[in-house]
Amino acid sequence: MDMDKLVSLCKRRGFIFPSSEIYGGINGFWDYGPLGVELKRNIKDAWWNDNVRGRDDMVGLDCAIIMHPKVWEASGHVGGFSDPMVDCRECKGRFRADQVTVVCLHSTEDKLPIDSAEQFWFSGLGEIHDVQTDNAKELDKARRKLRGNPTETWYKLSEWVNEPEYARFPCPTCRKQGTLTEPRSFNLMFESHTGAVADEGSKVYLRPETAQGIFANFRNVVDTTRLKMPFGIAQVGKSFRNEINPRNYTFRSREFEQMEIEYFCHPDESDEWYAYWRKARFQWYVNLGLKSEKLRLRDHDKEELAFYSRATADIEYEFPFGVSELEGIAHRSDYDLNQHQKFSGKDLTYFDEDRWERDKARLGLTAFKDYLKQRSQEPNPGYPYQYIPHVVEPSAGADRATLAFLCEAYTEDEVGGEPRTVLKFHPRIAPIKAAVFPLVKKDGMPEIAEKIYRELKKHANVFYDEKGAIGRRYRRQDEAGTPFCITVDSQTLAGDTVTIRDRDSCRQWRVAASGIVQAIGDLLEGRPAAGSL
Ligand code: GAP
Numbered sequence: 001m002d003m004d005k006l007v008s009l010c011k012r013r014g015f016i017f018p019s020s021e022i023y024g025g026i027n028g029f030w031d032y033g034p035l036g037v038e039l040k041r042n043i044k045d046a047w048w049n050d051n052v053r054g055r056d057d058m059v060g061l062d063c064a065i066i067m068h069p070k071v072w073e074a075s076g077h078v079g080g081f082s083d084p085m086v087d088c089r090e091c092k093g094r095f096r097a098d099q100v101t102v103v104c105l106h107s108t109e110d111k112l113p114i115d116s117a118e119q120f121w122f123s124g125l126g127e128i129h130d131v132q133t134d135n136a137k138e139l140d141k142a143r144r145k146l147r148g149n150p151t152e153t154w155y156k157l158s159e160w161v162n163e164p165e166y167a168r169f170p171c172p173t174c175r176k177q178g179t180l181t182e183p184r185s186f187n188l189m190f191e192s193h194t195g196a197v198a199d200e201g202s203k204v205y206l207r208p209e210t211a212q213g214i215f216a217n218f219r220n221v222v223d224t225t226r227l228k229m230p231f232g233i234a235q236v237g238k239s240f241r242n243e244i245n246p247r248n249y250t251f252r253s254r255e256f257e258q259m260e261i262e263y264f265c266h267p268d269e270s271d272e273w274y275a276y277w278r279k280a281r282f283q284w285y286v287n288l289g290l291k292s293e294k295l296r297l298r299d300h301d302k303e304e305l306a307f308y309s310r311a312t313a314d315i316e317y318e319f320p321f322g323v324s325e326l327e328g329i330a331h332r333s334d335y336d337l338n339q340h341q342k343f344s345g346k347d348l349t350y351f352d353e354d355r356w357e358r359d360k361a362r363l364g365l366t367a368f369k370d371y372l373k374q375r376s377q378e379p380n381p382g383y384p385y386q387y388i389p390h391v392v393e394p395s396a397g398a399d400r401a402t403l404a405f406l407c408e409a410y411t412e413d414e415v416g417g418e419p420r421t422v423l424k425f426h427p428r429i430a431p432i433k434a435a436v437f438p439l440v441k442k443d444g445m446p447e448i449a450e451k452i453y454r455e456l457k458k459h460a461n462v463f464y465d466e467k468g469a470i471g472r473r474y475r476r477q478d479e480a481g482t483p484f485c486i487t488v489d490s491q492t493l494a495g496d497t498v499t500i501r502d503r504d505s506c507r508q509w510r511v512a513a514s515g516i517v518q519a520i521g522d523l524l525e526g527r528p529a530a531g532s533l
Helices: 003-012 034-053 069-075 132-145 163-168 211-216 218-224 267-287 335-344 353-363 368-374 398-409 445-457 470-480 490-495 513-524
Strands: 016-018 030-032 058-061 082-087 094-096 100-107 119-125 150-156 184-187 191-193 203-205 231-240 255-265 295-299 311-319 322-331 390-397 410-415 418-423 434-438 462-464 484-488 497-502 508-512
Touching: 003 016, 003 398, 003 410, 003 418, 030 034, 034 058, 034 231, 034 255, 034 267, 034 398, 069 203, 069 211, 069 335, 100 132, 119 132, 211 218, 211 231, 211 255, 211 335, 255 267, 255 398, 267 295, 267 311, 267 322, 267 390, 311 398, 322 398, 353 368, 390 398, 398 410, 418 470, 434 445, 434 470, 445 462, 445 484, 445 490, 445 513, 470 484, 484 513, 490 497, 497 513, 508 513
Parallel strands: 058 231, 434 462, 434 484
Antiparallel strands: 016 030, 082 094, 082 184, 100 119, 100 150, 191 203, 231 255, 255 390, 295 311, 311 322, 322 390, 410 418, 484 497, 497 508
C-alpha cells in the first residue's frame, strides 16, 4: 500500500487535514475532518463500550489535562521523560539517538574497526538492518571493495560508548561525517504557567499521558464506588509530547489521544491479569477488522523492561512505513501507586475485605488489627489483606489505531472493469453507516428516499445524496468506507422495495422499504438483513 495515496485520500475526502493549514501547517499537529472525526469517535466509542460499559469491573474518569506538577515528579516524567538527542551541525537536523543506526564495515582481517585501514561508515534513521534501504547502494559498493568478505557491525547511536569513533559517524540525513553532536537530554513535556506570573513556581505541564490522572484519583474512586479488587479505571483523552521528530503522518504527533486502562489487582494475581489483558487487547483489534498477519504481539526482552515492570508486550502493526507500536500492555507492579503514596503522603493501600472475611476464621482471628499486631515485625504487616495493588496497564493511542484501521481498510480493486478505491472499514467504525439515494431526481423518488434517510438518521449516521450519476455516488461512498447504500428506483414506486448495495462485494438485493431500518440494523450487527427478497 502506498502511504502517499492514503494521505491524499484522507485530505481529499475530509478524514485528516494538516493543522492550521491556511498558515502553512504546524509540524506534529493534525485536524480530523468530518469523516475522520466520525471514524475516530467510533473507535473511541468501541473501545469505551467494550472495555468500560460492557464490563462490571471497570469505571471511567475524565481528568484535567493540567495537573499538580508534583504528579509528574512522582511519575518520573520531570526527571526522566527525555530522549537523548543528537544534532547535525551541518544540516541542522535533530535526531533521537535511539533512532539513528550506524553501520561499520571493515575487512575481516582487522580485529578493531578503529585501527582498520579500510572501513566504511553508514548511518540512517530506523531499525537495525532496515537502515540499508537508505544506503543499499553504498553498502553494496563497500562490501565489494572489501572483496565481498567484510565484517559488518550495526549499532544504535544511543548505545555508543566509544568516544573516539564518534567523529566517524555520518549524519543520517546529509551524510556528512563528524558533524553530529554528543547526545543531549531533551524533556518531552510541554510547559506552561498558571496565573499571571510566569516563573518557576507557576510552572505546569500539559500531561504527556492520561495514566497519571488515574493513579492520582485511585483513592477517590475506591472511596466513592463499591468496586472490589480486581477492577480497572479507564480514561480517554488528549496527551501532549514535544516529539523531536514527529513523523509518519499522525503516527508520531505532538498532540494525540490515548485510551488507557489501569487494571488494579492483588499482587498474587497480577501475572494472570497481565496474560488476560495481553490477549484481550490483541483480540480487540482483530474483532474490529485488523485481521491480517500485519498485526502482531511482541514481548519485551528482559533488557527492554523498566526496572519495576514484570512484563511488557507491544501490539504492533505493519504500517506501510514499517512495523510500529499500536499499544503497550505493561505489568507495572505497584510502582506508580507507591510513588504517588511517597510523593503525596496519602495512604494508597487497599484493604481487601473479601479476602480477609474469607480467611479470618481459618486464622483464628476476628479483628484485622489483631492480625496487624501479630505481624508487626514484618516489612508488610497487612499483606495479603492490605496492600498496594499491582497494576496492568493496556495503553493505546486513538490516533495510531485510527491510522492502522485506515491503512488496513485502504483497498484498490476493480468494479465492472473500472478501478476503484474503497475503504473496507468494519461497519462498527465506518464513519457513515449507510447512504440513501434516489436513482433519479424525479417521479417522487427523492421524497421517498428522504423519508427513508430521516427514519434511518434516528438510529445511525447516514448520508443522503441525489446529485450525479448513481455509479459515481456509489464510488464516493466506497471511498468514504460506507458499508451499505440504499437506492430508491422505479420498482420502489411499483412495489415498495429498495435495493441495498454491499460495499465490499458490490452485490445488490432488494428489501421491503418499510423494513429498511431493521434490515440496516441487522447488517451493521453482522446478521443477514431481515426481509431480504
Ligand atoms: N502510560 C503509558 C504510556 O503512555 P506510551 O507507550 O508512551 O505509554 C502509549 O504510549 C500509546 O500512546 C502508544 O502505544 C501510542 O499508541 C500512543 N502514543 C504515544 N506517543 C504518541 C505520539 N507521539 N503520537 C501518537 N500516539 C502516541
